[in-house]
Amino acid sequence: MPSKPTDITDDVPEVVVLRLPQYVRALGELFRQKVVVVSSQQLGIQLQMTPAQIRKDLSYFGRFGKQGRGYPVGYLLGELRQVLGLERKWNSCLVGVGRLGRAIINYPGFTPEGFNVVAAFDTAPSEIGETIGSLVVQPIVELERTIKEQDIRIGIVAVPATKAQEVIDQLVRCGVKAILNYAPTGPQVPEGVRVRNVDPILALQSMTYYLKSD
Amino acid sequence: MPSKPTDITDDVPEVVVLRLPQYVRALGELFRQKVVVVSSQQLGIQLQMTPAQIRKDLSYFGRFGKQGRGYPVGYLLGELRQVLGLERKWNSCLVGVGRLGRAIINYPGFTPEGFNVVAAFDTAPSEIGETIGSLVVQPIVELERTIKEQDIRIGIVAVPATKAQEVIDQLVRCGVKAILNYAPTGPQVPEGVRVRNVDPILALQSMTYYLKSD
């Protein structure tokens, strides 16, 4: 028995998982620049982290380095992509096709990273049936069926704050365990469901605290 | 001498400052719902935090509560807005008027929160002089003068990853101490400059780690 069902997170601290994508991105850049080996020191400068932290983070997942040399860029990149599950494609659905939702559908940055928005939903009857990008806007009623049919694991929420909790509840009920939330709310979700909030207002408000003092 | 110049952060942990805007938002909602008093317990449920954490966080800034009752919503809201510097307006400038930059200019969510985008810049000569929303796109050369003239304290970066560091260096040189970065890079900035990255790709990539396991 390799692991209990409760073993959702292995034993890797969540902060470490949050940093992993940054390593992947930095290594990707180095790889494109044909850099073959990189030390934790060098990576640390690039990412503004301590070398010790990088080594400790990586050591949760294996021994990727060579003493005296550093880490083989290509190998480490591949391993980390594996760890993060980036070697496969992930289907997502968007809920809310207002101004923001449209921008998200037309954003060309997701696909090259392996994230495909394969369905769009809205509650407003006026929007249903409309074509945005290559997607036909579906009514929320179709959510469950589409999620099942298209193996959608990620929900992207771009509805007004007032509707966000409700929409997220529906996504969760359909089995979605990862939500990218663009609505200005901190939604409540059950254990085992991950939410990442994209919230420029909160980001700005936490900076003005420091701006005040000069 | 009340404080040394190094006293940028008082002594409030940065994580606490990051949570403050969430309290402000939650209290704003309660206020609109005419709720007069709220306990750390109730707030904790709403924000999915422990009551102890909320009380400790708030205690960094004053004694806002009443024993046996809780916190007066309106009063606490006002105090926290004061602490965060949200009682004034903040001018910002946008650099990069591509697809994303345009969406940001036309985003109606900043202004009601006191954040005004009052200038737009781009490096591409073809964009210069164009009008987007109510802004005329300026060449980067104008950055310093405009920042001074319009008392701009916040830079919003929406340029390609390859240009981001360069643009941020320029903003920093012009005295900007707060940067909202939409480019997919973790830029390097000197001490005393704050950056908040808006990066949906990193957000998604840190969730797939958990999705993998089911």
Place this chain on the structure above:
DNA sequence: CCTTGTGAAGGGGTTCACAGCA
């Protein structure tokens, strides 16, 4: 000499638990 991997030490934030007070 250089850099990894890692136990151990250290530090900082969270939670506890209770005094204080309405």
Place this chain on the structure above:
DNA sequence: TGCTGTGAACCCCTTCACAAGG
């Protein structure tokens, strides 16, 4: 009784420092 404010305990992440190895 109910809830705040807070020192102290706790816990977890970060950093240190060094053995191991190229």
